[in-house]
Amino acid sequence: MADRPAPLRLGSVAPNFQADTTNGPIDLHEFIGDNWLVFFSHPEDYTPVCTTELGEFARLEPEFTKRGVKLLGLSANTLGSHEGWIKDIKDVTGSQVGFPIVADKERKIAYLYDMIDYQDTTNVDEKGIAFTIRSVFIVDPKKVIRTILSYPASTGRNSAEVLRIVDSLQTGDKHKITTPVNWVPGDDVIVHPSVKGEQATQLFPNLRAVKPYLRFTPLAKDA
Numbered sequence: 001m002a003d004r005p006a007p008l009r010l011g012s013v014a015p016n017f018q019a020d021t022t023n024g025p026i027d028l029h030e031f032i033g034d035n036w037l038v039f040f041s042h043p044e045d046y047t048p049v050c051t052t053e054l055g056e057f058a059r060l061e062p063e064f065t066k067r068g069v070k071l072l073g074l075s076a077n078t079l080g081s082h083e084g085w086i087k088d089i090k091d092v093t094g095s096q097v098g099f100p101i102v103a104d105k106e107r108k109i110a111y112l113y114d115m116i117d118y119q120d121t122t123n124v125d126e127k128g129i130a131f132t133i134r135s136v137f138i139v140d141p142k143k144v145i146r147t148i149l150s151y152p153a154s155t156g157r158n159s160a161e162v163l164r165i166v167d168s169l170q171t172g173d174k175h176k177i178t179t180p181v182n183w184v185p186g187d188d189v190i191v192h193p194s195v196k197g198e199q200a201t202q203l204f205p206n207l208r209a210v211k212p213y214l215r216f217t218p219l220a221k222d223a
Contacts, residue, residue, distance in 0.1 A: 021100035037139040042075040055093025071099035
C-alpha cells in the first residue's frame, strides 16, 4: 500500500483534515487553535460501550475546558446517525454531548490516523470493512501529538486516565519535571534529569533525593 499514510508517533504533527461534524464543518488545525485537543474514535454509532464513553466525556467536558482542552469525537457513520445517537446518549447517561463528533462514514480520517483494528479480523462491518478501534490522541497547541492510546473495541476507555495524562503533560510543560507512577495533581513529582546541581535546588528547594537519578519534590499549590 504505497499510499498508506506514514505512521503517527509521539512528536508527529497531527495531520490536518476538513470534515463535517455534529457542530458544523471544521478544519482540525483551526479547531484546535491555541488549545489542547483530545481526539477519540468509536467503532460505530448506537454501540453499547461507545454510548457509555461519550456520556462520560460529555459529563467531564467542563474539567477538560478548565484545562484549555477541546474534545472531538469520531465515529464511522453519517451526521444523521450521530444526531439520533446523541439523543440516546442523553437518555442513557443523562449527559448532553456538546462537543463535535466527526462524520467519517468512508473512514478516510480513520485511515489517516490509523484508527483501524489489524489484529482482530472479526471486527468488521457487514461489508467486511474493518471497524475503527478506540483510539485517543492528545494534541498540544502546537498541533503536536503528545499521547496515543489504543483500546480494543471490547474495552471502554478510562476517562479519568485521559484527564490525568493531560494534567501530567501540562504540568511537565510548565515545570522541569516528570510524573511518577499513579501520579495525580497534588502528589510529589520527579525533577527532570536535565536539571542539575544548584539549578535543581534553586528551582525546587524541597527536593528530596532518593537516588542520584531519582529526586522527588512537591510543587507549590498554586502551580
